């Protein structure tokens with residue numbers, strides 16, 4: 001059993017990871033300020049004897065240092081962040097505070113808290129920007145296109161420096177690709193395309209394809225991401241590592257709609273919308289490093305993942 005702190009525990013990825021960590025016998029402290037996290041996401045965790053929730057803002061100086069000193073976790077999964085690319089453009093100061101400075105506060109606190117052995121950071125495929133060399137490998141030069149991607153890249157460097165400063169600490173930055181699954185909030189127009197399509201189908205509307213639908217993404221189920229987080233928190237490793245969390249399979253939006261139609265048992269007719277400005281045409285990760293370092297391989301196939309999502 002490992003004692004684990006999860007920041008952003010009430011979020012989409014956070015809550016699925018908390019559920020898995022508890023099921024695997026770990027002791028979990030969740031931290032959330034509920035800016036975007038939702039209480040109902042933690043419904044299964046509340047009342048669990050190995051779960052505790054702290055309602056606080058991890059970006060407030062002193063908060064993380066206090067929790068690491070008092071709660072004494074052995075590993076920290078840092079998911080608390082500003083998660084929206086458009087918001088990072090509209091509010092660059094908030095992006096800097098939540099996606100760079102907060103990582104700095106965590107790294108500083110972890111370097112001085114003797115009990116912390118492992119940091120795991122939620123990074124993103126956004127660090128690659130429009131890198132044309134596919135599949136994307138971790139060593140590809142990061143050329144982020146948004147303040148969000150740039151901040152995630154900066155946070156990776158912060159983690160690397162923390163490990164140099166405290167050799168007893170190891171750290172992993174996980175570059176999540178396009179994550180989908182239950183609890184992803186479809187209310188924002190910039191939510192993941194799968195949750196937007198699923199919400200449209202549930203409400204009897206035609207899903208809107210921006211552009212010709214030939215663009216591809218590497219869609220990964222949130223259950224797989226939770227498993228990657230679990231392995232990153234608990235596998236024996238030293239040093240600092242950057243890993244893609246992806247499937248290595250490219251799926252176009254047209255294929256996605258066809259798979260949704262298959263799951264529903266009826267063809268889906270999309271509505272057409274103009275291509276998004278700055279949209280990336282293809283994004284595909286190479287999953288080899290996560291497989292060799294963590295033994296992680298994404299398991300869920302898209303059609304059954306979609307069927308589950310559309311049923312819920």
Ligand code: UD2
Nearest residue numbers: 085124125126178179191192193196208209210215276279
């Ligand atoms: C993902 C991330 C984003 C950032 C970016 C970096 C999500 C939700 N977003 O953006 O945060 O990390 O990668 O590369 O994971 N689309 C439609 N109809 C819709 C919604 C979207 O056609 O109703 C298209 C959209 O134009 C794009 C594709 O679907 O071509 C995927 O869109 P997305 O917003 O789910 O994800 P992405 O890869 O643009």
